[in-house]
Amino acid sequence: MEKTKYEKIVNRHKPQEARSQNAFIAFVVGGIVGVIGQLLMEMYMKWLQIPQSEASVYMIVTLIFFATLFTALGFFDKWVNFAKCGLIIPITGFAHSMMSAGMEYKREGPISGIGSNVFKLAGSVILYGIVSAWFFGLLRLLVMGG
């Protein structure tokens, strides 16, 4: 009872400015990540002479590589704290969640530490992605015939 009352008061006095500022930062940073993706994709298409479908794979792998590397080096956490959804929603957030879970549980050993905890945060994305994709795919097969 006391706690809900307290939360209500806190919410009422939470600065509205911080929210709009957060939203603006997320928009700009997310947009920049999108532009970087497009730049990388066109660079790969030009350099390696490959179609867009293959270049997009190279682009995603590059983004994942840098997100995991920067997380391992320690400064990506600060970026995520600053940009929040601007870096969590792009594929960088997926890589960051796996890498930070791996680093956090490293001292518990390779099996019970890294092995069983790497998907602690990213697991829900994979689980709900697969279940929903399977369900919608089944619906489409049944209703529209593929």
Add this chain to the structure above:
Amino acid sequence: MIYLYSFLFCGFICLIGQLILDNTKLTPGHITSIFVVVGAFLDTFSIYDKIIEVVGAGALVPITSFGHSLIHGALSKAQGSGFIGLLMGMFDLTASGITSAIVFTFIFTLIFKPRD
């Protein structure tokens, strides 16, 4: 022009995520899971393919494209081999992303020391 579209679309999705994060009690885990389901849903009617055609990488970078790739691979396999194709083709397009994330994570966790 496609750079502007990429910026606007990817930024817009992140903006929606940030608004949900700030105004509800949902955690980033909830939001990314919801967005994956939304991406899978949009591709059920091939809407997401059309978005990718217009905005390019701006639609491939957000986590919604993960759901889109899952169902896209499953459906293209299902066209050849029926219902069992849904299970066979599920990871066809996302395999590269998941495998690279796992491999890089493993290598970097072995190399770098956690700091706290």
